[in-house]
Amino acid sequence: RRGDGQLPVERRLHVPPVSGGPEGSEFVIREAGPGDARLLCAMGTRTFLHSFAAPNDPADVAAYMASAYSPELQAAELADPGVTFLIAASGPQPVGYVKLVVGTAAEGVTARQPVQVERFYADVPWIGKGVGGFMMEAVIERARSAGHDGIWLAVWEHNSRAMAFYERWGFTVVGRQDFLLGSDLQNDLVMERLLAD
Numbered sequence: 001r002r003g004d005g006q007l008p009v010e011r012r013l014h015v016p017p018v019s020g021g022p023e024g025s026e027f028v029i030r031e032a033g034p035g036d037a038r039l040l041c042a043m044g045t046r047t048f049l050h051s052f053a054a055p056n057d058p059a060d061v062a063a064y065m066a067s068a069y070s071p072e073l074q075a076a077e078l079a080d081p082g083v084t085f086l087i088a089a090s091g092p093q094p095v096g097y098v099k100l101v102v103g104t105a106a107e108g109v110t111a112r113q114p115v116q117v118e119r120f121y122a123d124v125p126w127i128g129k130g131v132g133g134f135m136m137e138a139v140i141e142r143a144r145s146a147g148h149d150g151i152w153l154a155v156w157e158h159n160s161r162a163m164a165f166y167e168r169w170g171f172t173v174v175g176r177q178d179f180l181l182g183s184d185l186q187n188d189l190v191m192e193r194l195l196a197d
Contacts, residue, residue, distance in 0.1 A: 006037070029086050032087050034078055037072075037073050039098060040074045043094060044069045048121070063183070077078065077137060082103045083096060085099050086100070088122075088138075096122040096132070096135055098117060098121075098139055100115050100117060100143075102148075107190070108174035108192070110174065112149055112150075113148050114150040115150075115152075117151060122135070136153075140169075143195060150192070151182055153171070154179065154186055154188035155191060171193045173190065176188065
């Protein structure tokens, strides 16, 4: 971080608060700050376990969780100028989050200035309540406003629900990459959505 506590503009997505959501609810989204490390750790742990604990070996899941979701690691990622976390909330309640990364592109990604969606999770009680669509709209809006010409992500080949969601949002499979869950080498599909001018 620079001395003023702000990330360099060219290395992050500018995220003013926005609101929206299904009828009867209102979601807002904001950019996470240094004080959100524990929140991201707790929500990340909860959502990852909900999505991936059952179909995987508990030892592999535990090893991955220890390496990926500690408060210290979340704090370091929040300080990384190439990383932006967005937190969606309903009132005071956090309901989901997105981790965006610039400066990376998997093999098969064709955008020249892409942004990666490295994590994209609605919190467990909010799955199926419109949070995912709201967050994806925010990601697309922010990517366009920051001059990115594409968005890419990797999704586990057995996560059919997530793949269907991304396909509804215009993502297509452009490649494959490895993902190491503990000691289990798994196969992820790389998906990309190009952003028209």
